[in-house]
Amino acid sequence: MANTAQPRTFDEHRALGAAPAAHGRAPVLYVLSGDDALLLELGPLLGTRYRTRPIDTADQIVATTSTPWALMIDATARPDARAQAARVKQQFPQAPLLVICADGTTSDWQSPLARGALAAVVERGALSSPAFEAALDVADRQMAASAADSLDSGSPGRFGRPRTAWLVIGISVLMAASGAWYLHSQRTANSKAKAAPAQVAPPPAAPSAAQPPAVAAPAENDRTVLELLSDARVAFREGKKLLPSGETSPTGNSALELYLRVLAQDPQNEEARDGLRRLFAVASARIHADLNAGKDEDAAHLLAAFRNIGIDPAAVAALDAEIAAARPKALAMQTRSALAKGDTDSATQLLAQLAATGADRTVVTQLQNTVDSQRAAARLGDLASRARALIKSGALLEPANDNAQATALAMQQINRNSPLTQSVEHELQMALIDRTLAASHAAQFELAQQLLNAAAILGNSPELTTARAQVQKEIDAPRVRAPAPTAAPTPVAEAAAAAADYLRAKPLAPLNVVYPQRALDLGQQGYVIVEFTLDSKGRASDPKIIESSPPKIFDGAAMQAIARGRFDASELGPKGESQRARIRIAFKPVPKQSGE
Numbered sequence: 371m372a373n374t375a376q377p378r379t380f381d382e383h384r385a386l387g388a389a390p391a392a393h394g395r396a397p398v399l400y401v402l403s404g405d406d407a408l409l410l411e412l413g414p415l416l417g418t419r420y421r422t423r424p425i426d427t428a429d430q431i432v433a434t435t436s437t438p439w440a441l442m443i444d445a446t447a448r449p450d451a452r453a454q455a456a457r458v459k460q461q462f463p464q465a466p467l468l469v470i471c472a473d474g475t476t477s478d479w480q481s482p483l484a485r486g487a488l489a490a491v492v493e494r495g496a497l498s499s500p501a502f503e504a505a506l507d508v509a510d511r512q513m514a515a516s517a518a519d520s521l522d523s524g525s526p527g528r529f530g531r532p533r534t535a536w537l538v539i540g541i542s543v544l545m546a547a548s549g550a551w552y553l554h555s556q557r558t559a560n561s562k563a564k565a566a567p568a569q570v571a572p573p574p575a576a577p578s579a580a581q582p583p584a585v586a587a588p589a590e591n592d593r594t595v596l597e598l599l600s601d602a603r604v605a606f607r608e609g610k611k612l613l614p615s616g617e618t619s620p621t622g623n624s625a626l627e628l629y630l631r632v633l634a635q636d637p638q639n640e641e642a643r644d645g646l647r648r649l650f651a652v653a654s655a656r657i658h659a660d661l662n663a664g665k666d667e668d669a670a671h672l673l674a675a676f677r678n679i680g681i682d683p684a685a686v687a688a689l690d691a692e693i694a695a696a697r698p699k700a701l702a703m704q705t706r707s708a709l710a711k712g713d714t715d716s717a718t719q720l721l722a723q724l725a726a727t728g729a730d731r732t733v734v735t736q737l738q739n740t741v742d743s744q745r746a747a748a749r750l751g752d753l754a755s756r757a758r759a760l761i762k763s764g765a766l767l768e769p770a771n772d773n774a775q776a777t778a779l780a781m782q783q784i785n786r787n788s789p790l791t792q793s794v795e796h797e798l799q800m801a802l803i804d805r806t807l808a809a810s811h812a813a814q815f816e817l818a819q820q821l822l823n824a825a826a827i828l829g830n831s832p833e834l835t836t837a838r839a840q841v842q843k844e845i846d847a848p849r850v851r852a853p854a855p856t857a858a859p860t861p862v863a864e865a866a867a868a869a870a871d872y873l874r875a876k877p878l879a880p881l882n883v884v885y886p887q888r889a890l891d892l893g894q895q896g897y898v899i900v901e902f903t904l905d906s907k908g909r910a911s912d913p914k915i916i917e918s919s920p921p922k923i924f925d926g927a928a929m930q931a932i933a934r935g936r937f938d939a940s941e942l943g944p945k946g947e948s949q950r951a952r953i954r955i956a957f958k959p960v961p962k963q964s965g966e
Contacts, residue, residue: 395640396421397513400431402454403444406651408470411497413648414607419506421644424651428458438513440466445479446494452482459487464516466509470494595636602628602645612652613672625649626675633679643680650681657689661696664703669693698729705737714744750790753781757794761801767824774798775824795828802828803837810841811926813933844884844930875904875953876938883931883955889923895958896920898928906946908939916952924957931955 399420401409409424416422420440425431431441441458445451455467466489469479479491489512490505605611605625614624622631626649632642653672660669670693676686701724708717718741725734760766760774767773778798781791802825809818818841825834889895899917902910913932915925932953942949 395437397510398423398437398439400425400439400441401444402426402428402441402451403447403470405444405447406655408444408447408494409648409651410606410612413645414603415497415502417603418641421640422648424648428454428461431458431462433462438516440468440489440509440513442468442470445469445471445475455482455487464512466512468492468505468509470497593631595632595639598628598632598635599639599641602632602642606645612649613656626653630675630679646676646679647681650676650685654685654689657693661692661700664700664707666693666697666700669696698724698727698733701727702729702733702737709737709740709744712744712748714741714748717741717744746784750781750784750788753777753784754790754794757781758797761798766798766801766805767821774801775827778828796831799825799828799831799834803833806837807840810844811930813844813930815841815845840887872901873904873941873949873951875902875910875951877953878908878936878938881931881935881955883957884927885957885959886924886927889957890959893959894920894923895956896924897954897956898924899952899954900928900932901950901952902932903948904937904939904942904951905948906939906942908936910935910937910951924955927957928955 396418397420399416400423401412402425403409404426409422412422423430428441431439433439443451443455448454451469455469458465458467467487468489469491471479471491471493473493473495476491476493479488482488483491489508492502492505496502601623602625605623605628611624613626622628625645629642629645629649632639633646636642653676657669657672660666660672669689673686673689673693701720705717705720705724708714708720717737721734721737721741724737757774757777760772760777765773767775770776775798778791778794781788781794785791802821806818806821806825809815809821822834822838822841825837896919898915898919900913901916902913904910910932913929915928918925918928937951937953939946
């Protein structure tokens with residue numbers, strides 16, 4: 371930087387720069403930049419020395435006759451920095467201009483600096499160095515010199531009303547006194563607050579007219595304006611506590627919340643208002659990020675904090691319009707998120723809100739179809755679980771209102787083509803076929819036919835066709851018969867029969883024995899000993915397998931043959947009382963004759 375003025379200490383800056391002007395307000399520093407990070411960095415560096423006003427063009431400068439001002443141009447973010455500087459200098463020749471340039475580019479601004487068109491040039495990396503403080507000193511002196519020139523000429527000053535020389539001197543003295551009092555009162559309040567947080571030091575009994583208004587006593591367990599402002603400066607300096615987090619409950623320690631609490635106690639506090647104006651640029655970026663993430667409610671809540679506090683109404687209205695326009699998109703995103711989690715109830719509520727916004731009907735219809743599809747899938751899952759439990763318990767067709775068949779048919783009504791529906795239908799059909807074959811083997815042909823009909827309702831399948839043919843074989847005369855049982859039992863069986871209390875059953879005709887197809891295909895042979903109750907009419911009841919070899923292969927065929935057979939009842943005695951009887955049925959495939 372060309373100007374080599376010695377920087378003042380921080381306390382001197384606070385005494386001169388932070389003090390109000392003669393009219394009771396600090397000078398205005400307009401910042402022409404497009405970089406929010408610069409505004410955040412300037413906050414703690416400037417403190418209350420100026421009232422900072424971020425602007426996008428020099429046309430936004432409000433040159434009043436009551437407030438001194440200076441312009442800072444960020445050449446690192448504004449490619450039109452030279453043009454903007456020339457425009458301001460042409461319109462306001464006495465206005466102090468400061469330029470923030472990229473590191474190592476100070477020499478690019480030497481010409482306008484040498485002509486006096488600029489007050490100072492500071493590299494971006496030197497903002498926290500004494501060079502920046504010295505640049506502010508130059509701007510302060512130029513504002514004071516401009517005011518003095520205007521007073522000497524007797525004409526209206528560049529920054530104020532017509533003044534006299536004695537008024538300038540008085541203002542300078544008053545500014546210094548005000549700054550000193552401000553520093554003293556703040557240090558006193560902070561030290562007493564640390565020693566006894568519940569106590570607040572009272573203001574001086576008779577402050578001068580130039581002193582700031584006394585801070586009202588805070589409510590119980592509350593904090594003073596000075597304490598809140600101090601914490602807000604710390605939050606600005608750290609840069610991590612500028613805005614409250616939208617994902618957690620407000621903690622009250624963000625710069626935004628602290629400034630709002632200050633305004634609640636002191637609605638005209640200029641530092642709080644200036645801080646909120648600086649925060650608005652950061653909040654705008656957060657609002658746009660929330661809208662892109664579908665968090666329109668968070669965006670609206672954050673924007674609400676900046677209403678009625680002096681923020682540009684047009685900027686607030688523009689963000690309001692963006693939030694309103696983004697709400698359908700946000701609701702659609704939230705609905706999809708709820709559906710991804712399987713929360714169809716929340717998705718339905720969000721979808722109703724989306725439809726109420728007048729969103730694109732195609733989007734609403736697509737989301738509604740997805741909701742319906744997920745509800746149907748959930749219902750199918752519940753019905754499938756219920757159907758499988760009923761199949762396992764054997765409740766295939768009974769009871770009438772709660773059986774596996776009725777549940778499977780309900781699944782068909784929801785989605786017949788669903789893999790889950792088809793899987794349950796197959797499981798139920800297999801269970802019905804198994805029960806059909808068991809009923810057929812027990813000669814319960816009417817029940818077997820009912821079960822076959824129930825299985826057929828669920829659709830045709832190879833297993834159903836095979837079962838239907840097997841039942842028909844057992845109803846009709848078999849094509850393959852086992853040889854008639856040997857009338858004379860083996861010696862072992864005779865000895866067992868003589869020793870036991872039962873008769874040796876004698877069929878009146880050869881038993882109609884159906885050779886099991888599977889055993890026939892495998893060439894298996896064996897025998898079964900069956901015990902049953904023989905009545906006076908030669909009929910068998912209550913059959914029971916005593917012995918079989920191989921086990922269970924021929925049991926069903928033997929039981930069926932006994933149920934159909936008729937036996938000699940002459941051995942029951944004169945009274946014809948029923949007795950237990952036994953018979954051994956041998957199973958041996960009949961060799962096929964040549965030519966068959």
